[in-house]
Amino acid sequence: FTIPLRSALGNLSPYSPGKPIRELQQELGLSDIIKLASNENPLGPSPKALEAIAHSLSDLHRYPDASTVQLRQALAAHHQMAPEQFIISNGGDELITLIAETFLEPEDEVIICSPSFSEYEFGAHLMGATVVPVPLSPSFKFDREAIVNAVTNRTRWLCLCSPNNPTGTFLPREDLRYILDALPKHVLVLLDAAYSPFAHESDYTDGLEFVRSGYPVIVLQTFSKLYGLAGLRVGYGVGHEMLVHQIAKVKEPFNVNTLAQIAATAALQDVEHVRLTLKSNHEGKLQLYHAFQQMGLPYVESTSNFLLVELGAAAKDIYESLMAHGIIVRYGGIWNLPGHLRISIGNIEENSVLIRAISDIL
Ligand code: PMP
Numbered sequence: 013f014t015i016p017l018r019s020a021l022g023n024l025s026p027y028s029p030g031k032p033i034r035e036l037q038q039e040l041g042l043s044d045i046i047k048l049a050s051n052e053n054p055l056g057p058s059p060k061a062l063e064a065i066a067h068s069l070s071d072l073h074r075y076p077d078a079s080t081v082q083l084r085q086a087l088a089a090h091h092q093m094a095p096e097q098f099i100i101s102n103g104g105d106e107l108i109t110l111i112a113e114t115f116l117e118p119e120d121e122v123i124i125c126s127p128s129f130s131e132y133e134f135g136a137h138l139m140g141a142t143v144v145p146v147p148l149s150p151s152f153k154f155d156r157e158a159i160v161n162a163v164t165n166r167t168r169w170l171c172l173c174s175p176n177n178p179t180g181t182f183l184p185r186e187d188l189r190y191i192l193d194a195l196p197k198h199v200l201v202l203l204d205a206a207y208s209p210f211a212h213e214s215d216y217t218d219g220l221e222f223v224r225s226g227y228p229v230i231v232l233q234t235f236s237k238l239y240g241l242a243g244l245r246v247g248y249g250v251g252h253e254m255l256v257h258q259i260a261k262v263k264e265p266f267n268v269n270t271l272a273q274i275a276a277t278a279a280l281q282d283v284e285h286v287r288l289t290l291k292s293n294h295e296g297k298l299q300l301y302h303a304f305q306q307m308g309l310p311y312v313e314s315t316s317n318f319l320l321v322e323l324g325a326a327a328k329d330i331y332e333s334l335m336a337h338g339i340i341v342r343y344g345g346i347w348n349l350p351g352h353l354r355i356s357i358g359n360i361e362e363n364s365v366l367i368r369a370i371s372d373i374l
Contacts, residue, residue, distance in 0.1 A: 020118065020140030027134065031340055042338045046362050049340040051177070051207070051318045053240030054359040055292055057275075058285040061241060064278035065271050076273060078265035086277045087248060091220060096253045099260055100276075102267045104206050104234040104247030108135045111169070111230065111249070113262045115200055116141045120168035125154060127178060127347035129204060132171035141168070152179035152312055152320075156187045160194040170195070173204040174219075175211050178347055178354040180314030185217040192227045200255070201229045206247075209238040209286070210293055211315035223250055230255060235272075237317060238289055239279035244272040293317050296357040303367040307374060318356045320344070327351045333373045339366055 030049045037045055080100040088095040101107040112135030116122070122136040126145040136143045146162050149155055159170070170191075174183040192201065203219035211218075219231040230251035236242035246268055249259065279285070300319055304311045310322040323330050331343040331353055344352030358366065 018140075020138060023137040023140075024134070027130065030342060031335070033340070036335070036338065036340060040336070040338055045338045045340065046358065046365055047340045048356040048358050048362065048366060049342045049354075050242070051237060051316070051356045052242050053237060053289055053317075054296070054357070054362060055240060055285070055289055057240040058279035058282040060282035060285065061239065061275035061279040064274045068270065068274045071270060074270070076266050076268060076270040080268055080273055083248075083268075083273050083277045086280050087250075090280050091250065093220070093224070093250065094253065097223070097250055097256055099249045099251075099256045099263065100268050100273070101247050101249065101263070102272075103236060103242075103245040104204070104232045105131055106245075106267060107230075107232050107247055107249045107259075108132060108202070108204075109138065110259050110262055111200070111202060112136060112139050112141075114259045115168055117168070119166060121164060121166045122169045122171065123159065123162050123167060124171045125159065125173070125176070127349060128171070128173045129177045129206075130346075132173075132202070132204075136169070142166075148176070148179065148181070152176070152181045154181070154183045154187055156190050159191055163195060163199060165196070165198070167196075167199050170199055170201045171204065172201065173206075174216070175207040175314070175316040177207065177316070178318070178342070178344070178349070178352075179320050180312055180316045180318060182211055182213065182216050182315045184213075184215040185221075186215065188217060188219065188222065192222060192229065195228075197228075199228070201227070202232060203229055204232040206232060206234045206237060207316040208233070209290065210317045213315060216315060220250060223252065226252065228252065228255065230259075235276045235279060238286060239276070239282070240285070240289070241272070241275055241279060244269075244275055246272040246276045292359055293357055296359065296363050299360060299363050300355070300357060300367070303363075303371075307371055309370075314357075318354055320349070320352050320354050322352050324351045327353055330370065330373050334366070334369055337369045339369055341366075 116139035118140035208218035234247035
Protein backbone atom coordinates (compact mmCIF):
# COMPACT_ATOMS: atom_id res chain seq x y z
CA PHE A 13 0.00 0.00 0.00
CA THR A 14 1.02 3.60 -0.37
CA ILE A 15 -1.54 5.24 1.87
CA PRO A 16 0.05 8.38 3.30
CA LEU A 17 -0.05 8.91 7.05
CA ARG A 18 -1.06 12.25 8.54
CA SER A 19 2.33 13.94 8.90
CA ALA A 20 2.00 14.51 12.67
CA LEU A 21 1.83 10.76 13.25
CA GLY A 22 5.46 10.34 12.22
CA ASN A 23 6.32 11.42 15.80
CA LEU A 24 4.25 8.69 17.44
CA SER A 25 4.64 5.03 18.23
CA PRO A 26 2.13 2.82 20.04
CA TYR A 27 2.43 3.19 23.81
CA SER A 28 2.18 0.23 26.09
CA PRO A 29 1.89 1.18 29.76
CA GLY A 30 3.65 -1.63 31.63
CA LYS A 31 3.20 -5.35 31.91
CA PRO A 32 -0.28 -6.72 32.70
CA ILE A 33 -0.64 -9.10 35.67
CA ARG A 34 -1.85 -12.02 33.49
CA GLU A 35 1.13 -11.81 31.17
CA LEU A 36 3.59 -11.97 34.07
CA GLN A 37 1.63 -14.81 35.68
CA GLN A 38 2.02 -16.83 32.47
CA GLU A 39 5.68 -15.92 32.04
CA LEU A 40 6.69 -16.84 35.60
CA GLY A 41 4.14 -19.57 36.22
CA LEU A 42 3.23 -17.73 39.44
CA SER A 43 -0.29 -17.09 40.65
CA ASP A 44 0.59 -14.35 43.17
CA ILE A 45 1.64 -11.23 41.36
CA ILE A 46 1.87 -7.90 43.13
CA LYS A 47 1.26 -4.92 40.87
CA LEU A 48 2.51 -1.62 42.21
CA ALA A 49 2.97 0.01 38.83
CA SER A 50 -0.14 1.95 37.87
CA ASN A 51 -1.18 3.76 41.06
CA GLU A 52 -4.35 1.73 41.38
CA ASN A 53 -6.43 1.41 44.54
CA PRO A 54 -5.13 -1.51 46.66
CA LEU A 55 -8.55 -1.88 48.34
CA GLY A 56 -10.26 -2.60 45.03
CA PRO A 57 -13.31 -0.90 43.55
CA SER A 58 -15.89 1.03 45.56
CA PRO A 59 -18.42 -1.57 46.86
CA LYS A 60 -21.26 0.88 46.19
CA ALA A 61 -20.15 1.07 42.56
CA LEU A 62 -20.15 -2.74 42.27
CA GLU A 63 -23.62 -2.91 43.74
CA ALA A 64 -24.93 -0.29 41.32
CA ILE A 65 -23.39 -2.15 38.37
CA ALA A 66 -25.06 -5.40 39.43
CA HIS A 67 -28.44 -3.65 39.35
CA SER A 68 -27.98 -2.20 35.89
CA LEU A 69 -26.74 -5.17 33.88
CA SER A 70 -30.19 -5.72 32.36
CA ASP A 71 -29.97 -2.28 30.68
CA LEU A 72 -26.99 -3.22 28.55
CA HIS A 73 -29.02 -3.55 25.36
CA ARG A 74 -29.52 0.25 25.55
CA TYR A 75 -26.97 2.81 24.45
CA PRO A 76 -25.39 4.82 27.25
CA ASP A 77 -26.62 8.33 28.05
CA ALA A 78 -24.60 10.42 25.59
CA SER A 79 -24.97 13.53 27.77
CA THR A 80 -24.06 11.71 31.02
CA VAL A 81 -26.77 13.71 32.77
CA GLN A 82 -26.91 11.84 36.07
CA LEU A 83 -23.18 11.72 36.56
CA ARG A 84 -22.74 15.39 35.69
CA GLN A 85 -25.52 16.33 38.11
CA ALA A 86 -23.95 14.22 40.84
CA LEU A 87 -20.56 15.83 40.19
CA ALA A 88 -22.10 19.29 40.16
CA ALA A 89 -23.65 18.63 43.57
CA HIS A 90 -20.40 17.09 44.84
CA HIS A 91 -18.26 20.07 43.82
CA GLN A 92 -20.96 22.75 44.11
CA MET A 93 -20.64 23.81 40.52
CA ALA A 94 -22.96 23.71 37.48
CA PRO A 95 -23.50 20.48 35.47
CA GLU A 96 -22.56 22.45 32.32
CA GLN A 97 -19.04 22.84 33.71
CA PHE A 98 -18.36 19.08 33.49
CA ILE A 99 -17.37 16.90 30.57
CA ILE A 100 -17.13 13.15 31.17
CA SER A 101 -14.44 11.19 29.36
CA ASN A 102 -13.28 7.63 28.82
CA GLY A 103 -10.74 7.94 31.61
CA GLY A 104 -8.76 11.12 32.21
CA ASP A 105 -6.59 10.00 29.29
CA GLU A 106 -9.35 10.71 26.82
CA LEU A 107 -9.90 14.20 28.23
CA ILE A 108 -6.27 15.04 27.39
CA THR A 109 -6.71 13.89 23.78
CA LEU A 110 -10.03 15.74 23.52
CA ILE A 111 -8.42 18.97 24.67
CA ALA A 112 -5.60 18.52 22.16
CA GLU A 113 -8.07 17.86 19.33
CA THR A 114 -10.20 20.86 20.29
CA PHE A 115 -7.53 23.51 20.70
CA LEU A 116 -4.24 22.58 18.99
CA GLU A 117 -3.00 23.55 15.54
CA PRO A 118 0.32 22.22 14.18
CA GLU A 119 2.01 25.63 14.67
CA ASP A 120 1.13 25.73 18.39
CA GLU A 121 3.42 25.16 21.34
CA VAL A 122 2.53 23.11 24.39
CA ILE A 123 4.41 23.69 27.64
CA ILE A 124 4.89 20.53 29.68
CA CYS A 125 6.80 20.33 32.96
CA SER A 126 9.25 17.51 32.92
CA PRO A 127 9.25 14.76 34.07
CA SER A 128 5.50 14.29 34.03
CA PHE A 129 2.63 12.15 32.77
CA SER A 130 3.26 11.10 29.15
CA GLU A 131 -0.23 11.71 27.77
CA TYR A 132 0.22 15.48 27.40
CA GLU A 133 3.10 14.93 25.02
CA PHE A 134 1.05 12.32 23.17
CA GLY A 135 -1.81 14.82 22.73
CA ALA A 136 0.54 17.52 21.48
CA HIS A 137 2.27 15.17 19.02
CA LEU A 138 -1.05 13.77 17.82
CA MET A 139 -1.93 17.23 16.58
CA GLY A 140 1.56 17.98 15.25
CA ALA A 141 2.17 20.71 17.85
CA THR A 142 5.58 21.43 19.38
CA VAL A 143 6.36 20.36 22.94
CA VAL A 144 8.28 22.89 25.03
CA PRO A 145 9.57 21.03 28.10
CA VAL A 146 10.23 22.96 31.31
CA PRO A 147 12.32 20.91 33.75
CA LEU A 148 11.33 20.62 37.39
CA SER A 149 14.04 21.68 39.85
CA PRO A 150 16.60 19.06 41.02
CA SER A 151 14.31 18.34 43.98
CA PHE A 152 11.36 18.02 41.54
CA LYS A 153 9.69 21.30 42.52
CA PHE A 154 7.84 23.38 39.91
CA ASP A 155 9.80 26.41 38.68
CA ARG A 156 7.13 29.08 38.20
CA GLU A 157 9.51 31.62 36.65
CA ALA A 158 10.76 29.09 34.10
CA ILE A 159 7.18 28.15 33.24
CA VAL A 160 6.14 31.76 32.66
CA ASN A 161 9.35 32.48 30.72
CA ALA A 162 8.65 29.58 28.36
CA VAL A 163 5.45 31.24 27.11
CA THR A 164 5.55 32.71 23.60
CA ASN A 165 2.82 34.00 21.33
CA ARG A 166 2.57 30.47 19.92
CA THR A 167 1.86 28.86 23.29
CA ARG A 168 -1.68 27.47 23.30
CA TRP A 169 -1.65 24.93 26.12
CA LEU A 170 0.13 24.64 29.49
CA CYS A 171 -0.03 21.25 31.20
CA LEU A 172 0.47 21.15 34.96
CA CYS A 173 0.18 17.92 36.88
CA SER A 174 -0.32 18.35 40.64
CA PRO A 175 0.42 16.08 42.46
CA ASN A 176 2.85 15.35 39.69
CA ASN A 177 3.23 11.88 38.27
CA PRO A 178 5.92 10.43 38.67
CA THR A 179 7.49 12.65 41.35
CA GLY A 180 4.63 13.05 43.87
CA THR A 181 5.53 16.73 44.32
CA PHE A 182 2.87 19.44 43.88
CA LEU A 183 2.35 22.97 42.64
CA PRO A 184 1.49 25.23 45.60
CA ARG A 185 -1.61 27.42 45.30
CA GLU A 186 0.33 30.71 45.23
CA ASP A 187 2.57 29.43 42.43
CA LEU A 188 -0.46 28.44 40.37
CA ARG A 189 -1.99 31.86 41.00
CA TYR A 190 1.29 33.54 39.96
CA ILE A 191 1.41 31.53 36.73
CA LEU A 192 -2.26 32.12 35.88
CA ASP A 193 -1.94 35.86 36.46
CA ALA A 194 1.15 36.03 34.25
CA LEU A 195 -0.27 34.09 31.28
CA PRO A 196 -1.49 35.85 28.16
CA LYS A 197 -5.14 35.32 27.24
CA HIS A 198 -4.47 32.77 24.48
CA VAL A 199 -3.16 30.04 26.80
CA LEU A 200 -5.35 27.25 28.10
CA VAL A 201 -4.19 25.57 31.33
CA LEU A 202 -4.78 21.92 32.11
CA LEU A 203 -4.44 21.25 35.81
CA ASP A 204 -4.25 17.48 36.07
CA ALA A 205 -5.49 16.76 39.59
CA ALA A 206 -5.88 12.98 39.15
CA TYR A 207 -4.13 12.41 42.51
CA SER A 208 -5.63 15.39 44.38
CA PRO A 209 -7.57 13.29 46.93
CA PHE A 210 -4.25 12.07 48.36
CA ALA A 211 -2.81 15.58 48.85
CA HIS A 212 -3.55 17.12 52.23
CA GLU A 213 -1.03 19.96 52.40
CA SER A 214 -2.64 23.31 53.27
CA ASP A 215 -1.00 25.04 50.29
CA TYR A 216 -2.18 22.37 47.85
CA THR A 217 -4.97 23.28 45.43
CA ASP A 218 -6.95 21.00 43.14
CA GLY A 219 -7.50 24.04 40.91
CA LEU A 220 -11.30 24.18 41.26
CA GLU A 221 -11.13 27.52 43.09
CA PHE A 222 -9.44 28.98 39.99
CA VAL A 223 -12.12 27.52 37.71
CA ARG A 224 -14.72 29.14 39.98
CA SER A 225 -12.93 32.51 39.71
CA GLY A 226 -13.12 32.35 35.91
CA TYR A 227 -9.52 31.52 34.92
CA PRO A 228 -9.05 29.54 31.66
CA VAL A 229 -8.27 26.35 33.56
CA ILE A 230 -9.58 22.86 32.95
CA VAL A 231 -9.16 20.54 35.92
CA LEU A 232 -8.76 16.83 35.13
CA GLN A 233 -10.18 14.28 37.54
CA THR A 234 -10.51 10.52 37.39
CA PHE A 235 -12.41 7.65 38.99
CA SER A 236 -9.40 5.37 38.45
CA LYS A 237 -7.45 6.15 41.62
CA LEU A 238 -9.47 7.12 44.70
CA TYR A 239 -12.58 5.19 43.64
CA GLY A 240 -10.74 2.13 42.27
CA LEU A 241 -12.51 2.10 38.89
CA ALA A 242 -9.51 2.16 36.52
CA GLY A 243 -10.83 -0.75 34.48
CA LEU A 244 -14.11 1.00 33.70
CA ARG A 245 -12.43 4.08 32.17
CA VAL A 246 -14.13 7.15 33.52
CA GLY A 247 -12.71 10.57 34.21
CA TYR A 248 -13.82 14.14 33.74
CA GLY A 249 -12.86 17.72 33.08
CA VAL A 250 -14.16 20.75 34.96
CA GLY A 251 -13.88 24.20 33.48
CA HIS A 252 -15.65 27.30 32.27
CA GLU A 253 -18.89 26.37 30.55
CA MET A 254 -17.67 27.86 27.26
CA LEU A 255 -14.49 25.75 27.22
CA VAL A 256 -16.43 22.61 28.14
CA HIS A 257 -18.90 23.34 25.35
CA GLN A 258 -16.05 23.55 22.81
CA ILE A 259 -14.51 20.25 23.96
CA ALA A 260 -17.93 18.56 23.75
CA LYS A 261 -17.85 19.21 19.98
CA VAL A 262 -15.08 16.65 19.42
CA LYS A 263 -16.30 14.03 21.91
CA GLU A 264 -17.88 10.89 20.51
CA PRO A 265 -21.46 10.62 21.75
CA PHE A 266 -21.08 7.27 23.55
CA ASN A 267 -17.54 7.68 24.87
CA VAL A 268 -18.43 6.56 28.42
CA ASN A 269 -20.26 3.25 28.75
CA THR A 270 -23.38 2.67 30.84
CA LEU A 271 -21.69 0.70 33.63
CA ALA A 272 -18.96 3.31 34.00
CA GLN A 273 -21.52 6.11 34.33
CA ILE A 274 -23.59 4.19 36.88
CA ALA A 275 -20.55 3.06 38.88
CA ALA A 276 -19.00 6.52 38.99
CA THR A 277 -22.26 8.09 40.17
CA ALA A 278 -22.52 5.52 42.97
CA ALA A 279 -18.82 5.74 43.91
CA LEU A 280 -19.17 9.47 44.56
CA GLN A 281 -21.50 8.59 47.47
CA ASP A 282 -19.20 5.90 48.86
CA VAL A 283 -17.82 7.88 51.76
CA GLU A 284 -16.66 4.77 53.64
CA HIS A 285 -14.60 3.41 50.74
CA VAL A 286 -13.00 6.85 50.32
CA ARG A 287 -12.18 6.99 54.03
CA LEU A 288 -10.63 3.52 54.03
CA THR A 289 -8.66 4.27 50.86
CA LEU A 290 -7.14 7.43 52.28
CA LYS A 291 -6.35 5.68 55.57
CA SER A 292 -4.70 2.77 53.77
CA ASN A 293 -2.68 5.13 51.60
CA HIS A 294 -1.51 7.16 54.59
CA GLU A 295 -0.45 4.06 56.54
CA GLY A 296 1.17 2.47 53.49
CA LYS A 297 3.14 5.62 52.78
CA LEU A 298 4.51 5.76 56.33
CA GLN A 299 5.38 2.05 56.12
CA LEU A 300 7.36 2.58 52.90
CA TYR A 301 9.03 5.80 54.16
CA HIS A 302 10.16 3.95 57.26
CA ALA A 303 11.48 0.96 55.30
CA PHE A 304 13.36 3.12 52.78
CA GLN A 305 14.90 5.13 55.61
CA GLN A 306 16.07 1.91 57.26
CA MET A 307 17.58 0.74 53.97
CA GLY A 308 19.22 4.13 53.41
CA LEU A 309 17.32 4.68 50.17
CA PRO A 310 16.49 8.30 49.33
CA TYR A 311 12.90 8.97 48.26
CA VAL A 312 10.85 11.98 47.29
CA GLU A 313 8.19 12.93 49.87
CA SER A 314 4.92 12.22 48.10
CA THR A 315 1.54 13.93 48.24
CA SER A 316 0.11 11.06 46.25
CA ASN A 317 -0.47 7.29 46.18
CA PHE A 318 2.98 6.44 44.81
CA LEU A 319 6.61 7.10 45.70
CA LEU A 320 9.70 7.85 43.68
CA VAL A 321 12.64 6.06 45.26
CA GLU A 322 16.28 6.43 44.30
CA LEU A 323 18.34 3.28 43.78
CA GLY A 324 21.19 4.65 41.69
CA ALA A 325 23.00 2.65 39.03
CA ALA A 326 21.39 -0.63 40.11
CA ALA A 327 17.81 0.62 39.62
CA LYS A 328 17.18 -1.20 36.34
CA ASP A 329 18.57 -4.49 37.69
CA ILE A 330 16.46 -4.13 40.83
CA TYR A 331 13.40 -3.41 38.69
CA GLU A 332 14.05 -6.59 36.72
CA SER A 333 14.72 -8.68 39.84
CA LEU A 334 11.48 -7.46 41.37
CA MET A 335 9.69 -8.47 38.19
CA ALA A 336 11.28 -11.93 38.45
CA HIS A 337 9.88 -12.10 42.02
CA GLY A 338 6.42 -11.30 40.63
CA ILE A 339 6.42 -7.65 41.74
CA ILE A 340 5.67 -5.09 39.04
CA VAL A 341 6.81 -1.50 39.65
CA ARG A 342 7.62 1.28 37.16
CA TYR A 343 11.20 1.87 35.99
CA GLY A 344 12.24 5.54 36.08
CA GLY A 345 14.11 5.28 32.77
CA ILE A 346 10.87 6.02 30.92
CA TRP A 347 10.98 9.54 32.44
CA ASN A 348 14.71 9.87 31.98
CA LEU A 349 15.19 9.03 35.68
CA PRO A 350 17.24 5.88 35.20
CA GLY A 351 18.31 5.70 38.87
CA HIS A 352 14.73 5.69 40.16
CA LEU A 353 11.71 3.44 40.53
CA ARG A 354 8.14 4.67 40.89
CA ILE A 355 6.29 2.45 43.32
CA SER A 356 2.54 2.60 43.90
CA ILE A 357 1.63 2.47 47.58
CA GLY A 358 -0.01 -0.91 48.14
CA ASN A 359 -1.79 -2.36 51.14
CA ILE A 360 0.26 -3.34 54.20
CA GLU A 361 0.86 -6.93 52.98
CA GLU A 362 1.86 -5.89 49.45
CA ASN A 363 4.23 -3.27 50.82
CA SER A 364 5.77 -5.83 53.19
CA VAL A 365 6.45 -8.25 50.34
CA LEU A 366 7.98 -5.44 48.30
CA ILE A 367 10.18 -4.27 51.19
CA ARG A 368 11.39 -7.83 51.84
CA ALA A 369 12.18 -8.33 48.16
CA ILE A 370 14.14 -5.07 47.88
CA SER A 371 16.16 -5.76 51.01
CA ASP A 372 16.91 -9.30 49.74
CA ILE A 373 18.12 -7.91 46.42
CA LEU A 374 20.26 -5.12 47.95
N1 PMP B 1 -3.37 11.97 34.93
C1 PMP B 1 -2.38 11.38 35.57
C2 PMP B 1 -1.33 12.23 36.18
C3 PMP B 1 -2.31 10.00 35.66
O1 PMP B 1 -1.29 9.40 36.29
C4 PMP B 1 -3.34 9.22 35.08
C5 PMP B 1 -3.34 7.72 35.16
N2 PMP B 1 -2.16 7.10 35.04
C6 PMP B 1 -4.35 9.90 34.41
C7 PMP B 1 -4.35 11.28 34.36
C8 PMP B 1 -5.45 9.22 33.67
O2 PMP B 1 -6.08 8.24 34.35
P1 PMP B 1 -7.33 7.53 33.74
O3 PMP B 1 -7.25 7.63 32.24
O4 PMP B 1 -7.27 6.16 34.25
O5 PMP B 1 -8.50 8.32 34.26
